[in-house]
Amino acid sequence: MDAAARLFSERGYHGTSMQHLGQALGLQRGSLYAHIGSKEELLFDVVNQGAERFLGMARHAASSGEPAAARLRALLVGHVSTAAQHLEASTVFLNEWRYLSPVPRAQIQAKRDLYETVVRRIISDGVAAGEFDPGVNVAMAGRLVLSAGNWIYTWYHPDGALSASAIGAELFDLILNGLAKEGPA
Amino acid sequence: MDAAARLFSERGYHGTSMQHLGQALGLQRGSLYAHIGSKEELLFDVVNQGAERFLGMARHAASSGEPAAARLRALLVGHVSTAAQHLEASTVFLNEWRYLSPVPRAQIQAKRDLYETVVRRIISDGVAAGEFDPGVNVAMAGRLVLSAGNWIYTWYHPDGALSASAIGAELFDLILNGLAKEGPA
Numbered sequence: 001m002d003a004a005a006r007l008f009s010e011r012g013y014h015g016t017s018m019q020h021l022g023q024a025l026g027l028q029r030g031s032l033y034a035h036i037g038s039k040e041e042l043l044f045d046v047v048n049q050g051a052e053r054f055l056g057m058a059r060h061a062a063s064s065g066e067p068a069a070a071r072l073r074a075l076l077v078g079h080v081s082t083a084a085q086h087l088e089a090s091t092v093f094l095n096e097w098r099y100l101s102p103v104p105r106a107q108i109q110a111k112r113d114l115y116e117t118v119v120r121r122i123i124s125d126g127v128a129a130g131e132f133d134p135g136v137n138v139a140m141a142g143r144l145v146l147s148a149g150n151w152i153y154t155w156y157h158p159d160g161a162l163s164a165s166a167i168g169a170e171l172f173d174l175i176l177n178g179l180a181k182e183g184p185a
Numbered sequence: 186m187d188a189a190a191r192l193f194s195e196r197g198y199h200g201t202s203m204q205h206l207g208q209a210l211g212l213q214r215g216s217l218y219a220h221i222g223s224k225e226e227l228l229f230d231v232v233n234q235g236a237e238r239f240l241g242m243a244r245h246a247a248s249s250g251e252p253a254a255a256r257l258r259a260l261l262v263g264h265v266s267t268a269a270q271h272l273e274a275s276t277v278f279l280n281e282w283r284y285l286s287p288v289p290r291a292q293i294q295a296k297r298d299l300y301e302t303v304v305r306r307i308i309s310d311g312v313a314a315g316e317f318d319p320g321v322n323v324a325m326a327g328r329l330v331l332s333a334g335n336w337i338y339t340w341y342h343p344d345g346a347l348s349a350s351a352i353g354a355e356l357f358d359l360i361l362n363g364l365a366k367e368g369p370a
Contacts, residue, residue: 011199011284012197012198012199012200012284013197013199013200014196014197014198014199014200015197015198015199015200015284069364069365072364095280099196099197099200123364126364130366131365131366132364132365132366133362133363133364133365133366134366136359136364137355137359140352140355140356140359141359141364143333143336143340143356144329144333144356144359144360146336147332147333147335147336147337148328148329148332148333150332150336150339151328151331151332151335151336152332154335155328167325170322170325171325171328171329174321174322174325174326174329174360174363175329175359175360175363175364176363176364176365177318177363177365178318178359178360178361178362178363178365179254179257179308179311179317179318179321179326179360179361180254180316180317180318180361180362180363181315181316181317181318181319
């Protein structure tokens, strides 16, 4: 699965052949098929493991009992850290999952929807508790949080100046406080 | 180029063969090669046109002479509208460009860097003018704006409830004002 995550993230799912996988593992194509069912099963396994990793982290962040801002912060920091720790698998989860055929794709879509629901619930909790502005568009705010976290895979470098959790914290502070000097207009 | 943008966005660059392109255009492979040099040249042309489209829009938004917040708003609204109007080409520009070989890839990277410089300059103008909080991390705020705009290609639907420019405006308001009720902590 590590080899598949690396190859699918570098070359794309369609650009990776069973021969590439065999070469990466020092196995003949025939021996490879003794271990895995098909290239698509391997894609599903990498994508599904990615989905479970993000969902597990989100459930943990959401259930801490802390105020909504602290929970949303933990979720975004956790999201960026998870993506950074498993950069290749996360790239495949975020990018190549769309090449799954309809049934496995729908299974992954359900997990993505669930993740988004967790994010939106924290935001609507924060609005209900008076922590967040009552005018916040909850769905759009959820998308902004996910966009910030998901786009990471295109620019994060392990040797960059900021750690993944520092990046998550800075993005969260921007989303919480905004650019404007005087607060909400 | 329209057919290539559609096929590359649906199937990925590596998942699209010259045969697919020929079928989409009702041309034999041989006739296709009379019109284009190679599949990679076609990828470069689609990606480069996407880069020029985003850069042209950004230069226009940046040079209006309005306050920084209005310029950044115009840029994000323009970004989302451009992505939505050319959804397939933008998907290829944002996603498949990484499969270019080193020299054409560096040409596109330079245009992406220039685009990011335009975004950051508007934000630092806003900080210098006292419109934006002096504590804003300009590079990170630029990435948040780009993340919000770029991730659009994964969730925008032309038949959704909000127009592309309304989505851009709502994302901008969130980035300007933040979620918090009381403004910057």
